[in-house]
Amino acid sequence: MKKILLTIAFVFACSSAAFGEDVGKWKRFVVTLPDATWSGNPFDVALTGTFVHTATGRTVIQLGFYAGANTWKIFFMPDRIGAWTYTTSSPDSDLNAHSGSFICIDAGLPGQLMPTFKRWLLSDAGKYDAPIMLPVREWFKSTPTAGGVGDFITWADQTVGARIIGTTLVYFTHAQEAIPYVIGEEGVTFNTAMWDRLNDHYDAIRDAGMGHYIMFFSDDAEAPSANGIAAQSEAEIRLFKYAVARLGCYPMVIWDTGIDISEYRTNDWINWFTDWFLANDPWQHPVSSRTGGGSGGIFPTNAPYYSDGSDAPPDFATFAATWASRAVPTAMTDRWREYYVTRGNFTRAQIRRAVWEMALVAGTAAYVSGNENSGYLGPTYASDFTAAPDCGHAARFFRNRVSNMGDLVPQVGLVVSGNAVALAANPGQEYVAYFPFGGAAELDLSHVAGLAAYAWYNPLTGAYQIQGEVTGGSVVAFTAPDSNDWTLHIYTVSSATTPTNVSIAGGSTFQIGAGAGTLAIK
Numbered sequence: 001m002k003k004i005l006l007t008i009a010f011v012f013a014c015s016s017a018a019f020g021e022d023v024g025k026w027k028r029f030v031v032t033l034p035d036a037t038w039s040g041n042p043f044d045v046a047l048t049g050t051f052v053h054t055a056t057g058r059t060v061i062q063l064g065f066y067a068g069a070n071t072w073k074i075f076f077m078p079d080r081i082g083a084w085t086y087t088t089s090s091p092d093s094d095l096n097a098h099s100g101s102f103i104c105i106d107a108g109l110p111g112q113l114m115p116t117f118k119r120w121l122l123s124d125a126g127k128y129d130a131p132i133m134l135p136v137r138e139w140f141k142s143t144p145t146a147g148g149v150g151d152f153i154t155w156a157d158q159t160v161g162a163r164i165i166g167t168t169l170v171y172f173t174h175a176q177e178a179i180p181y182v183i184g185e186e187g188v189t190f191n192t193a194m195w196d197r198l199n200d201h202y203d204a205i206r207d208a209g210m211g212h213y214i215m216f217f218s219d220d221a222e223a224p225s226a227n228g229i230a231a232q233s234e235a236e237i238r239l240f241k242y243a244v245a246r247l248g249c250y251p252m253v254i255w256d257t258g259i260d261i262s263e264y265r266t267n268d269w270i271n272w273f274t275d276w277f278l279a280n281d282p283w284q285h286p287v288s289s290r291t292g293g294g295s296g297g298i299f300p301t302n303a304p305y306y307s308d309g310s311d312a313p314p315d316f317a318t319f320a321a322t323w324a325s326r327a328v329p330t331a332m333t334d335r336w337r338e339y340y341v342t343r344g345n346f347t348r349a350q351i352r353r354a355v356w357e358m359a360l361v362a363g364t365a366a367y368v369s370g371n372e373n374s375g376y377l378g379p380t381y382a383s384d385f386t387a388a389p390d391c392g393h394a395a396r397f398f399r400n401r402v403s404n405m406g407d408l409v410p411q412v413g414l415v416v417s418g419n420a421v422a423l424a425a426n427p428g429q430e431y432v433a434y435f436p437f438g439g440a441a442e443l444d445l446s447h448v449a450g451l452a453a454y455a456w457y458n459p460l461t462g463a464y465q466i467q468g469e470v471t472g473g474s475v476v477a478f479t480a481p482d483s484n485d486w487t488l489h490i491y492t493v494s495s496a497t498t499p500t501n502v503s504i505a506g507g508s509t510f511q512i513g514a515g516a517g518t519l520a521i522k
Contacts, residue, residue: 024107025081026251031074035094042066047090049074054083060282065245068192075249078104110209113252115286115304115329119362128405130359130398131163132391133213133367135335137376142177145200152381157208160388161395165205166213172227187228187235195246202250211252219260231269248281255287256307262296274300290333306330312344313354316422320410323361331365337375351387352459355394356434360424361410393462403430416442416475431490438480448472457487
């Protein structure tokens with residue numbers, strides 16, 4: 001009788017999903033299993049789902065988890081279109097040997113954010129990206145999506161142009177709503193309500209074409225070792241399994257170890273952490289450990305991206321050389337905060353410059369925010385982070401104006417003169433030069449055969465102003481429209497994207513060729 005009731009409950013919980021429901025590619029398919037006869041710690045009851053793509057035989061094994069209320073779930077993300085089948089496996093007979101199928105259909109999402117050839121690639125869109133990352137913390141974890149976080153996600157997408165929303169996951173002294181554990185049962189019992197909110201948020205973030213960054217641990221009084229969670233302990237592995245089971249089922253996920261990791265974990269542990277996620281995350285999301293800028297630790301041997309803890313935006317030329325020396329892409333993972341007096345006190349203009357210059361270094365990810373809540377955005381996000389619209393203008397330029405981010409390489413040597421001008425180029429085809437202080441600069445266009453078009457882009461307004469053409473084959477001088485920061489875009493016909501919403505600049509004279517006089521565009 002019990003088995004009959006369990007089967008009926010299972011069919012009801014899964015509804016038509018187990019029998020042919022359409023599920024969007026990169027979205028979340030849920031297997032729900034009731035079980036009222038478990039024993040021990042329910043978070044330790046082993047459960048996996050084996051998912052098989054019928055056409056190719058691709059097999060993915062995903063961890064299940066205890067969701068509360070005598071219910072276990074498996075969150076699965078199909079990454080190929082077509083029919084999938086699954087079977088569950090567990091030493092608990094009530095959770096074992098359940099099976100079903102579903103159809104994966106296209107959902108129009110950009111795919112995974114993948115470390116590829118020292119850059120960040122959107123797998124399905126086939127485009128390289130320059131990810132902008134925004135940090136959140138207590139407010140994000142404790143607030144329902146409909147309670148304001150949904151509006152924040154829309155703002156992050158449409159105003160900031162963010163690709164990644166980041167959070168530091170594990171704290172012990174915050175309010176219960178923002179802690180992943182039940183207070184008094186740290187390391188043993190998860191606060192499922194907080195995890196449910198995260199899944200709701202991450203669903204909305206995914207549907208907006210974005211993803212999430214998880215920094216597991218904080219430091220000082222919030223360090224795991226100060227709160228009973230030892231390195232490689234049962235409690236720590238329980239946390240990592242739960243995170244993969246609940247937060248790994250999204251296309252864009254970036255894992256990281258912890259703030260100032262050397263205060264409470266060894267370098268051997270950092271390598272172990274990285275290898276554990278590479279072995280247990282079925283979608284092989286990028287994993288690393290922040291190092292540099294006072295973070296301590298090391299770059300993990302097998303990490304597919306570099307988590308750079310520099311606490312201030314580096315000099316463009318210096319970082320271009322650093323990028324060239326690394327074999328993987330970089331994410332700048334310390335929070336660069338506006339007007340935060342004890343951590344750089346960066347102005348809006350400095351944050352804007354950092355976003356542009358990091359993007360020009362092969363799309364390096366930048367983690368930026370305001371000054372409230374220790375640099376974690378909260379309910380006043382729109383007023384707190386004044387550079388938000390500037391970030392959006394930068395993101396839209398690289399997504400919509402540049403022909404191929406994957407072809408642009410930092411080209412310090414092609415800037416003959418200029419006040420801190422940062423240049424990335426596909427020599428002979430396309431050049432993007434950021435003038436942080438306006439003014440004049442000479443660029444080496446000797447690789448350009450014949451004519452190239454050029455335009456000025458206003459980083460403060462997003463206005464794209466086509467200027468005309470310039471003759472290549474030599475060093476050419478350009479002067480920005482005014483003393484504010486500007487971006488110069490030079491491109492040949494073969495590399496051009498179709499311009500929209502542009503203006504033809506008039507009433508100014510621009511010197512476009514050494515020895516060629518001036519061209520007045522009216």
